[in-house]
Amino acid sequence: AQSVTQPDIHITVSEGASLELRCNYSYGATPYLFWYVQSPGQGLQLLLKYFSGDTLVQGIKGFEAEFKRSQSSFNLRKPSVHWSDAAEYFCAVRYGGATNKLIFGTGTLLAVQP
Amino acid sequence: GAGVSQSPSNKVTEKGKDVELRCDPISGHTALYWYRQSLGQGLEFLIYFQGNSAPDKSGLPSDRFSAERTGGSVSTLTIQRTQQEDSAVYLCASSPELAGVSLSDTQYFGPGTRLTVL
Helix, strand or coil: CCCEECCCCEEEEECCCCEEECCEECCCCCCEEEEEEECCCCCEEEEEEECCCCCEEECHHHCEEEEEHHHCEEEEEECCCCHHHCEEEEEEEECCCCCCCCEECCCEEEEEEC | CCCCEEECCEEEECCCCCEEEEEECCCCCCEEEEEEEECCCEEEEEEEEECCEEEECCCCCCCCEEEEECCCCCEEEEECCCCHHHCEEEEEEEECCCCCCCCCCCCEECCCEEEEEC
């Protein structure tokens, strides 16, 4: 079955430190990959997406992600974390077919220490 | 422009009662999705609409759950005879995508309806 794995349930980083959130997806012919962020009490906001071309994609709020087909990974990175980045981050994939539904990972909760 | 809106934002109900959750998508978006977010199950797909048709209902957990969409716009998710395990946040998303294409199109999410079944 198609699936997405986010191995880190909870991560704590210091403000100003770099961040990498891991995401692995199950094999699919042409995965379309997304990272969403959810702040407390809010809906999901798209950070970035990959569907073709350059494997390093830039998103909003200074985030970037790199698609590595050989590792089935789409890790999210930020060089310097801000306190406002504290939130839950979800990786998602879609493969198309009869539906364009998103398949989500279980999420990574990010805490930022001052 | 306005984003996806959902109502009510919170709903508390008693076990066995029926509830209706509403979603107003972004104007002009043809695709509409319902997802459920719960502690034990994470974010799960429920149903997908393309226009007023629902080509994928595979995520609806039981026949107590149903959804409709009218005028290619507003959607209502109905849960009959609610159970405590139905407690969750129900998220709606819309997208301009067409069926089977435009997979790179973004799904825009509403703020969700938090349902609590006592």
